[in-house]
Amino acid sequence: MAISSVAFGPTSPALGRRCPPCSGGGRTWRPLGASSFCISRGLEWPRWAAARVVAPAASLSAVEEIDKVDRIASLSQVASVLGTQWGDEGKGKLVDVLAKNFDVVARCQGGANAGHTIYNAEGKKFALHLVPSGILNEETLCVIGNGVVVHLPGLFQEIDGLESNGISCKGRILVSDRAHLLFDFHQAVDGLREAELANSFIGTTKRGIGPCYSSKVIRNGIRVCDLKHMDTFAQKLDTLLRDAASRFEGFKYSIDMFNEEVERYKRFAERLEPFIADTVHVMNESILQKKKILVEGGQATMLDIDFGTYPFVTSSNPSAGGICTGLGIAPRCLDDIIGVVKAYTTRVGSGPFPTEILGKDGDLLRVTGMEFGTTTGRPRRCGWLDIVALKYCCQLNGFSSLNLTKLDVLSELSEIKLGVSYMQNDGEKVEYEVLPGWQSDISSIRNYNDLPKSAQQMVWSLFGSFTKSRIRRETPGEPSRDRSPPSRIPRRTPTIPNASPCGGTLKRGCLAILWPRLLRRPPLPPARTMKGLFKSKPRTPADVVRQARDLLVYVDLNWNSRDAKRQEKMAELCKNLRELKFILYGNSESEPIAEACAQLTQEFFRENTLRLLIICLPKLNLEACKDATQVVANLQRQQVHSRLIASEYLEANKDLLDLLISGYEDMDIALHYGAMLRECIRHQSIARYVLESDHMKKFFDFIQLPNFDIASDAYATFKELMTRHKSTVAEYLSKNYEWFFPEFNSRLLSSPNYITRRQAVKLLGDMLLDRSNSAVMVRYVSSKDNLMILMNLLRESSKNIQIEAFHVFKLFVANQNKPPEIISILTTNKKKLLRLLQDFKLDKEDELFEGDKAQVIGEIEALN
Numbered sequence: 107m108a109i110s111s112v113a114f115g116p117t118s119p120a121l122g123r124r125c126p127p128c129s130g131g132g133r134t135w136r137p138l139g140a141s142s143f144c145i146s147r148g149l150e151w152p153r154w155a156a157a158r159v160v161a162p163a164a165s166l167s168a169v170e171e172i173d174k175v176d177r178i179a180s181l182s183q184v185a186s187v188l189g190t191q192w193g194d195e196g197k198g199k200l201v202d203v204l205a206k207n208f209d210v211v212a213r214c215q216g217g218a219n220a221g222h223t224i225y226n227a228e229g230k231k232f233a234l235h236l237v238p239s240g241i242l243n244e245e246t247l248c249v250i251g252n253g254v255v256v257h258l259p260g261l262f263q264e265i266d267g268l269e270s271n272g273i274s275c276k277g278r279i280l281v282s283d284r285a286h287l288l289f290d291f292h293q294a295v296d297g298l299r300e301a302e303l304a305n306s307f308i309g310t311t312k313r314g315i316g317p318c319y320s321s322k323v324i325r326n327g328i329r330v331c332d333l334k335h336m337d338t339f340a341q342k343l344d345t346l347l348r349d350a351a352s353r354f355e356g357f358k359y360s361i362d363m364f365n366e367e368v369e370r371y372k373r374f375a376e377r378l379e380p381f382i383a384d385t386v387h388v389m390n391e392s393i394l395q396k397k398k399i400l401v402e403g404g405q406a407t408m409l410d411i412d413f414g415t416y417p418f419v420t421s422s423n424p425s426a427g428g429i430c431t432g433l434g435i436a437p438r439c440l441d442d443i444i445g446v447v448k449a450y451t452t453r454v455g456s457g458p459f460p461t462e463i464l465g466k467d468g469d470l471l472r473v474t475g476m477e478f479g480t481t482t483g484r485p486r487r488c489g490w491l492d493i494v495a496l497k498y499c500c501q502l503n504g505f506s507s508l509n510l511t512k513l514d515v516l517s518e519l520s521e522i523k524l525g526v527s528y529m530q531n532d533g534e535k536v537e538y539e540v541l542p543g544w545q546s547d548i549s550s551i552r553n554y555n556d557l558p559k560s561a562q563q564m565v566w567s568l569f570g571s572f573t574k575s576r577i578r579r580e581t582p583g584e585p586s587r588d589r590s591p592p593s594r595i596p597r598r599t600p601t602i603p604n605a606s607p608c609g610g611t612l613k614r615g616c617l618a619i620l621w622p623r624l625l626r627r628p629p630l631p632p633a634r635t636m637k638g639l640f641k642s643k644p645r646t647p648a649d650v651v652r653q654a655r656d657l658l659v660y661v662d663l664n665w666n667s668r669d670a671k672r673q674e675k676m677a678e679l680c681k682n683l684r685e686l687k688f689i690l691y692g693n694s695e696s697e698p699i700a701e702a703c704a705q706l707t708q709e710f711f712r713e714n715t716l717r718l719l720i721i722c723l724p725k726l727n728l729e730a731c732k733d734a735t736q737v738v739a740n741l742q743r744q745q746v747h748s749r750l751i752a753s754e755y756l757e758a759n760k761d762l763l764d765l766l767i768s769g770y771e772d773m774d775i776a777l778h779y780g781a782m783l784r785e786c787i788r789h790q791s792i793a794r795y796v797l798e799s800d801h802m803k804k805f806f807d808f809i810q811l812p813n814f815d816i817a818s819d820a821y822a823t824f825k826e827l828m829t830r831h832k833s834t835v836a837e838y839l840s841k842n843y844e845w846f847f848p849e850f851n852s853r854l855l856s857s858p859n860y861i862t863r864r865q866a867v868k869l870l871g872d873m874l875l876d877r878s879n880s881a882v883m884v885r886y887v888s889s890k891d892n893l894m895i896l897m898n899l900l901r902e903s904s905k906n907i908q909i910e911a912f913h914v915f916k917l918f919v920a921n922q923n924k925p926p927e928i929i930s931i932l933t934t935n936k937k938k939l940l941r942l943l944q945d946f947k948l949d950k951e952d953e954l955f956e957g958d959k960a961q962v963i964g965e966i967e968a969l970n
Contacts, residue, residue, distance in 0.1 A: 181204075181398075181442045182441030182442040183393065183396065183397075183398055183399065183439075183441070184393065184398075184399045184401070184435070184439045184440055184441060184442075185204070185208075185398075185399070185400050185401070185441070185442040185443070185444065186400070186401035186402075186403060186426070186429055186440065186442070186443050186444065187200055187201050187204070187400070187401070187402060187403055187444050187446060187509075188403040188406070188407065188424065188425065188426065188443060188444070188445055188446070188503060188505075189403060189405060189406025189407060189424065189445075189446055190406060190407055190408075190445040190446060190447050190496055190499040190500070190503075190505070190508070191406050191407075191408055191447070191448060191451050191452070191453075191492070191495065191496070191499070192406055192408045192409055192451070192452065192453040192454070192457075192459075193405050193406045193409060193452075193453075193454065194448070194452050194454070194477070194486065195406060195446040195447060195448045195511060196446055196448065196509075196511035196512065197402075197403060197446045198224065198239065199224075200444070200446060200509055201239045201240075201400065201402045202224045202239050202242070204400055205238075205239055205240035205242075205243055205246055205400060206240075206243040206246070207398070208240065208246065208398040208399060208400040209245070209246065209247060209392065209397035209398050209399065210240075210246065210247045210248075210249055210389070210392050210397055210398070210399040210400070211238040211239060211240030211241075211246055211247075211248055211249070211399075211400045211401075211402055212238060212248070212249035212250075212251055212385075212389065212399060212400070212401050212402065212433055213236070213238050213249070213250050213251055213254050213401075213402050213404070213432075214251045214253045214254070214401055214402075214403070214428055214429050214431075214432030214433045215251075215253040215254060215403075215404060215422040215423055215424055215428045215432045216253075216254060216255075216315065216404040216405060216420065216422050216424065217235075217236065217254060217255040217256065217257060217288055217313060217314075217315045217318065218235040218236055218257050218260045218288075218313050218315075219235075219313045219315045219404075219405075219420065224239050224242060226242050226271075226273075230271055232267070232268065232271075234264060235260060235264065236250060236254070236256060236257070236260060236261045236264060237250075237261070237264045237265065237268070237275075237279060238250070238402050239402055240400065240402075241268060241273060241275065241278065241279070242273065244274075244278075246278070247278060247280065247388075247392075248278055248279045248280070249279075249280050249282070249385050249388065249389065249433070250279070250280065250281045250282060250285060250385070251282050251285065251385055251389075251432045251433040251434070252282040252284035252285050252385065252386065252432060252433070252434060253285075253422065253423075253428060253431060253432020253433065254282070254285050254432065255285065255286050255287075255288045255314075255315060255318040255319060255322070256281060256285050256286070256287055256288060256330065257287075257288040257289075257313070257314070258287065258371075258374045258378065259290070259374075261281075262374075262377065265279070276380065277380075279381050280381060280382075280383040280385055280388060281330055281378065281381045281382055281383070281385075282330065282383070282384075282385040282386070283329065283330050283331035283334075283382050283383065283384055283385075284329055284330070284331065284385075284386070284434075285329065285330045286318060286319075286321070286322045286327045286328065286329050286330075287318075287327075287328045287329065287330060287332075287333075288313075288314050288315070288318040289314070289318075289328075289346075289367070290314075291314075291347060291350055291357070291363075291367075292314030292315075292317040292318045292321070293313060293314035293317075294314075294357060295314070295317045295350050295354055295357055296313065296314045296315070296316060296317050315420070315421050315422075316421040317350075319421040319422065320421075321346060321349075326342075326345055326346055326349055327346070328342050328343060328346060330378070330382055331382070333371065333374070333375035333378060333379075333382070334375070334379075334382070336371075336372060336375060339368070339371065339375075340364075340368050343364065343367060343368060343371075344364060347359050347363070347364060347367075385433070385434070386433070386434030386435075389433050389434060389435050390434070390435060393435065393439055401429050401433065403424055403428075403429075404422075404424055405420050405422075405424040406424055406499075407424060407425045407499040407502055407503060408495060408499065409424060410422075410423050410424055410425045410428075410502075411423060413425060413502055415457050415458050418455070418456055418457030418458070425499075425502055425503055426440065426443055426502065426503040426504060427502075441506065442506045442507065443503055443504060443505050443506050443507075444505065444506070444507045444508075444509055445499065445500065445503060445505035445507065445508050445509065446508075446509045446511060447491075447496060447508050447509065447510050447511065447568075448491075448510075448511050448512050449491060449510060449511065449512050449513040449515065449516055449564075450471055450475070450488060450489065450490060450491055450512070450515065450516065451488070451489045451490065451491055451492050451495075452475075452477050452486045452487060452488050452489070453486065453487045453489070454486055454487070454693055455688065455693050455696060456685065456688055459487055459489055460489075460492060460494075460495075460525060460528060460534070460536050461489035461490040461491070461492045461523075461525040461536055462487055462488070462489040462681065463488055463489050463490060464677065464680040464681070464684070464727075464729045464730070465680075465727055465728065465729045466728070466729070467519065468487075468488045468489075468729065469729070470518060470519065471488040471515060471516075472485050472486065472488050474515045474517075474518065475488070475512055475515040486693075487684070489525075490522075490523040490524060490525050490538065491523075491524050491525065491568065492525045492536075493524050493525055493526050493527075493568070494525060494526070494527060494528055508569070510565065510568070513548070513561065513564070513565070514548050514549055516543065516564070517543075517544060517545065517546065517547060517548055518543075518545060519543040519545070520542075520543045520545060521540055521541065521542060521543050522540075522541045522542075522543050522564055523538040523539065523540055523541070524538060524539045524541070524564075524567060524568065525537070525538055526538065526539050539567060541560065541563055541564050541567060542560045542563075543560060544557075544558035544559075544560040544561045546558055548561060646705065647689050647702045647703075647705040647706035647709065648705055648706070648708075648709040650682060650685050650686055650689065650706070651686070651706055651709040651710050651715055652709065653678075653682055654679065654682045654683065654686060654715060654719075655713060655715045655718060657675055657678055657679040657682060658679065658715070658718040658719060658722050659718065660672075660675050661675060661676060661679060661722055661725055661726070662718065662721065662722050662725070665722075665725040676726075676727065676730070679726070679730060680726075680727070680729055680730045680733070683730055683733040683734055683737060684733055686706065686733070686737050687733050687736050687737055687740075689702050689703065689706050690703055690706065690736075690737060690740040690741070690744075691736070691740065703744055704744065704745075704746045706744075707741055707744040707746055707751065707752070708746055708751070710741060711741075711751050711752065711755045716738065716741070716752075716755065716759075716762070717759060717762060719734055719737075719738065720738070720762055720765060720766065720779075720782070721765070723775055723778060723779070724772065724774065724775050731775070731778045732778070734778070735778045735781045735782055738782045738785065739781060739782065739785040742785040742786060742788055742789070743785075743788070750789065752786075752789070753789035753791060753792065756786055756789065756792050757791055757792070757795075760795055763783070763786060763792065763795060763796060763799075764799075764801070765779075766779045766780075766782055766783040766786065767779075767783060767796070767801045767804065769783075770804075770808045770811070770816060770819075770820055773813060773816065776813075776816045776819065776820075777815060777816065777819050780816075780819040780820065780822070780823055781819075783796075783823055784822065784823050784826050787823075787826060787827060787830065788830070790831045790834055793827060793830060793831050793834060794831070794834050794838075796827060797827060797834065797835070797838045798838070802827075803849070805820060805823070805824045805827075806849055806850075806853040806854065808820035808824075809821045809824060809853075809854065809862060809865075810853070810857060810859065810862060814861075817861075817862075818861075821862075821865050824869075825865075825869055825872075828869065828872075828873055829869075829872055829873070829876075832876060832878040832879075833878060835873070835876075835878070835879070836876075836878040836879050836881075836882065839873070839879060839882045840881065840882060843882065843885060847886060847892070850866065850870070851891070851892065851895050854866035855867060855870070855895050855899065856895065860904065860907075863899070863902075863907055864904065864906055864907050864910065867899055867907060867910040867911050867914065868910045870914055871910055871913045871914045874886060874887075874914060874917060875913070875917075883917060884921070884923075886917075887917045887918045887921050887928075888921070888924075888925050888928065890925075890927040890928060890931055892918075893915075893918050893928055893931055893932075894931070896911055896914050896915045896918065897915070897931075897935065897939075899911035900912065900915055900942060901942070905949075908946065909948070909955075912946070912958075912959075912962075913958075915962075916958055916961075916962050918932075919932070919962050919965045919966060920961075920962075920965065929969060932966060932969055933969050933970070936966055936967075936969060939966055940963060940966060940967065943959055943962060943963050943966075944963070946959065
């Protein structure tokens with residue numbers, strides 16, 4: 107959906123006319139060829155009257171009857187698109203839409219840590235990290251400014267990908283001679299630096315961005331212009347590498363590395379030469395020539411190195427100030443700065459997030475909004491729209507327009523919240539304005555007035571934070587193609603190909619409203635309200651574990667209470683568990699840090715936090731249970747000084763295993779306890795304890811529970827027990843043969859449930875065909891009772907069961923030392939078996955199966 111919007115802002119009085127009946131008391135109008143109303147008296151005027159009000163926005167109380175306006179034409183000569191939150195707002199699609207109407211598209215900061223995925227008219231996908239998005243438009247010049255750090259192998263890879271798809275880059279990409287080069291060793295150092303700062307677990311993309319900017323700041327960095335002077339390049343590179351080796355013990359510098367890099371960059375210099383330019387001159391000449399320039403921002407303001415939630419920030423300035431310093435243009439040239447706002451907030455990785463949503467509403471936003479990492483599929487943190495942070499971003503950037511995206515993602519919610527103020531300086535408590543949800547599909551709506559009243563109220567509540575102006579009519583933008591790819595994540599709301607106010611398509615699933623010139627001087631909260639978000643020292647992993655322990659103790663002692671304090675503590679615990687999960691798993695932007703994981707693991711098992719978490723699990727909400735399960739699962743794999751301390755802890759606390767197994771008797775926690783149990787029995791000593799306990803007989807009951815999900819989970823655990831540790835299982839089956847297999851045959855193989863029979867016969871085959879169980883297999887195939895059960899399974903109507911039964915039946919036939927009773931049964935049923943086997947065919951030809959079948963038939967035919 108697209109909604110063009112009313113536009114306010116200053117312009118020259120010479121461009122407008124006054125309403126004659128007002129005798130100079132009416133507003134000044136700019137002629138844009140649209141029928142309109144005089145604001146002060148509501149008198150209709152002909153087409154020469156304009157739809158653009160030029161009085162100050164604060165003085166407007168109503169805007170009447172505007173017509174469709176060419177939004178792109180109304181943008182200034184130099185326009186920019188910036189993020190207003192923590193990234194992922196939908197900037198890329200807007201840039202892609204606008205780019206074809208600009209002569210120059212420029213990147214001003216960051217590096218390959220930010221990028222946009224765009225699609226051409228044929229639906230071909232292009233993932234761009236350094237090349238500006240305007241490259242798909244043949245007439246657009248793409249500029250990589252001096253504020254960007256350039257990884258040449260990555261840049262050339264992008265150029266090769268574009269040219270292999272018929273997109274010419276020659277003469278269309280300019281790289282600033284002042285831009286700093288990002289070397290492969292910067293990426294290596296980035297990983298080493300993360301290891302050194304393990305206790306802070308901030309996490310980076312490990313693309314070398316921070317170390318490269320660090321080289322720039324301490325003035326030993328190498329710039330693109332240095333490639334034109336290879337006689338001094340080698341000396342500068344040697345200085346840079348020696349500095350890295352002196353500061354990072356794990357970085358090994360050798361003369362071979364140095365020589366290899368010098369030769370490599372000689373080749374790079376030759377290839378890059380046609381692209382190198384004085385982009386400061388190019389940009390300013392373009393401004394003088396009245397060419398239109400679009401600046402493509404990366405990341406978002408709340409990740410700004412100076413103004414973001416430090417230290418959880420990027421290494422550059424993705425705010426308005428970074429445009430001038432990153433491109434070398436004067437501040438007076440900047441006019442239209444478009445801020446992209448998502449109708450809710452997301453954040454990747456750790457750091458403050460005051461309006462974060464936990465529970466089912468968070469899951470709904472995450473799935474409906476496709477808020478999953480594009481590489482790993484890990485979920486992003488989701489929260490309500492934070493008006494306090496948004497106003498802060500507006501103050502810093504002076505946005506002329508806001509572009510609202512993904513409004514439709516909120517469609518299924520019964521109520522919607524806007525975080526309007528912080529009740530504590532640290533943002534831990536947020537005051538919300540609660541609005542009714544519209545709970546209807548808005549995917550086909552193309553006009554603002556056609557939105558449900560609740561949706562309109564949500565938009566006005568948002569922008570009412572910045573202006574009191576009203577709007578009477580909105581006109582839809584031009585339809586356009588939807589170039590977004592099909593999603594891997596199932597959606598709960600229909601996909602919307604939305605036309606933007608400027609006539610282009612916005613990101614799939616976005617309801618977009620371009621709200622221009624309402625934000626020249628937005629009212630702002632007191633500075634202290636943001637103060638708590640900028641904490642200088644993050645907590646260590648041990649601190650996070652200790653807080654989790656304290657919260658679990660409180661929840662355990664007050665689990666019957668329903669007061670506000672318990673709910674507050676529960677919310678804190680949910681956030682804490684999410685933070686623990688982030689430390690252990692990382693996210694789409696950064697990998698987990700080994701040292702941080704080790705510190706967390708040590709603290710977790712030091713003071714019985716694992717016991718507390720398992721015991722308290724039934725008292726947690728669903729979201730917390732999921733996170734707790736993943737945390738416990740990961741802890742089983744963490745080594746500390748080459749020791750699996752989880753195994754040692756469980757051996758000393760085996761009653762916890764009893765508790766996990768008994769969880770199958772509780773429908774609410776069965777799946778969570780089952781997942782934990784399967785991770786625990788990865789340890790051989792723990793699996794041996796469970797196998798030798800009285801609990802093993804209970805699994806035959808659990809597997810046949812009426813609840814399908816729980817029964818399937820119990821089978822998964824049972825299978826893990828019987829197949830993971832081969833020597834332990836072989837010993838167990840030998841000792842317990844007399845009761846185990848009769849129970850297995852009667853309870854599972856002869857179960858009335860089809861799923862149970864199919865799973866059981868497959869597991870039987872896996873156990874008997876394992877070399878470690880050869881003695882058990884010989885004993886099993888020597889029993890006539892077992893043979894009768896398998897022959898009955900061969901007659902099943904289900905082809906799947908027949909196939910699995912055949913793989914066990916062939917062991918009876920292949921036994922060269924068949925007991926007389928086995929031979930007797932096979933001989934008595936010889937004709938039936940041969941007829942059955944000859945008619946037994948797979949849907950697809952399988953040479954191995956056909957060979958086995960022929961051998962079995964031959965053995966049976968040879969019987970007398």
